[in-house]
Amino acid sequence: MRQPLKLHSSIALSALGVGAFLLAWEALARSGIVPSGLLPSPSAVPGAFLTEFRSGTWQAMVFASLSHYLSGLALGTVLGITFGTAAATWGIWDAFQAWVVRMLRPIPSIAWIPFAIIWFGVSKSAATFLIALTVFWINYYATYSAVRGVDKDLIELGHAFGQGGLIPRLFKIVLPGALPGILAGVRAGLGQGWMTVVAAELFGISGLGARMSDASGLLATHIVVLYMVTIAALYGVCDFLFMQVQQRVLAWQK
Amino acid sequence: MAKVNGTNVNGSAVIDLRGVAIGYGAESPPVLVDVDLSVERGSFVAIVGPSGVGKSTLLRVVAGLHTARAGAVTIHETKKPGHRPVSLVFQDARLLPWRRVAKNVRFGLEGLPISTAEREERVAAALRLVRLDDYGRRWPYELSGGQRQRVGIARALAVDPDILLMDEPFGALDAITRHSLQDELLRIHRETGKTVLFVTHDLEEAVHLADRIIVLGGSPARIVQDVRNEPGRESGGFREQVEQLRSGIADNYSI
16 A cells, blocks of 8 residues: 655655656756757747747637637537437437447547548638547547446436436436546546647647647747647646536535 | 226225235246235334345335236325325435435425425425434435435435335444434334335344234245234333244245
8 A cells, every 4th residue: 555645745746756857858958969959958948938929829829729629629528428328328329329339439530630621621620520529439438338337226216206207317317427437538538639639730720739830840849849838738727627627516426 | 917006995005915926037937926915004014034035126016116027016195296105215225426415305306296495394304304404415425324324214205105115224234223223213103104114134123113024935935924013122022023933934934
């Protein structure tokens, strides 16, 4: 058994770890072992940020990517939870769609990029489509197994107390019971969604990924690193906010 | 099998079982056969017998959760609005963990044609009855096993049932909690006058609580004893009654 750390020592150790990582990186970049064009030093990133921020590029890219991300995330999450719940609760539908799901599931979202561009052009809709696709599958499977995993005894309880009809059963037992698993899926989608944002934008749809692609073409690696850090920070903020909501919604868990 | 919701035709009987047989799956032989049982309104009937004789399933047949293989089940429900004819207390309390205590008690009242004010009043009254007045805002995980079971009883009583079905409700509790809840249940039975059908494998519990004890035994099982009982652990014949039931079960117990 591991000894649990006190909160302040755990925070201190995390900060120490990040500091050590940055120092090692800076040392490696300055040592000249790696050519400076290949590995920018972390100390170059604040300067890059100021330049990008003053020109308004940073804000514009963040806004563009966030709007792709949020619309794709919302669409994929809602559809994934809906279809996952339907498949898990309705046997006929489950059997009907099972093989379609098996065929479509293994295709990674980025493999849909050609079609996304043919159908939607190099546009916000194309990015939204790709992100929604990624997020959809995560939520579909998380919801499916969460709903299937709801305690059958609680379903019996519903029947015993007049809540056995489809609507009360779904909204008073199945979905609340599956909620922890569904929210775990939403959270996983939150992370995977960002990966698809970058992948979609590398193909030219304006945003953080496109800016990184442009900068790397000019060997402006410190700009690339700036946007990598930006994505990490945006993901961190999204995940942190979601965790706050999740803790509140699942306050009934021990 | 016919399930009839009729008005009272058989004196004061609230449950009438006629020739009820129970099995699991069409292929397997029935586990319980020839159950003829009339339960009088207001009585406290214990059903005892070894594991596997279908005690809990018989309770579920009365609750309408399981369909009998054969026979007729009649519930003579009082036709009053805003109540459910039967309600069930489970061995595992079975609270919805995402609902606070008061909302768990409210569960069976949802969908009944009663006003919000009456609903809240009935929730409060049920919690008072099980002495958990101040626990409405707690989450189930904050309760002890005994308190959780009290909430389960309050939830069952809140729907004002004709029949309270209890499926080994104290089976998972420690001895001290079990004894105190048994006494609470006797008090609640006295105060509410509800008909109770109580499944247990604990003969002493049956003799302590019930005014009538039905013993199931044999293979396939059937009713082997149907005895009147003076409830209470202090009553004179307590030991004799327990021993008599024990030997009755042993005679009919085939392994």
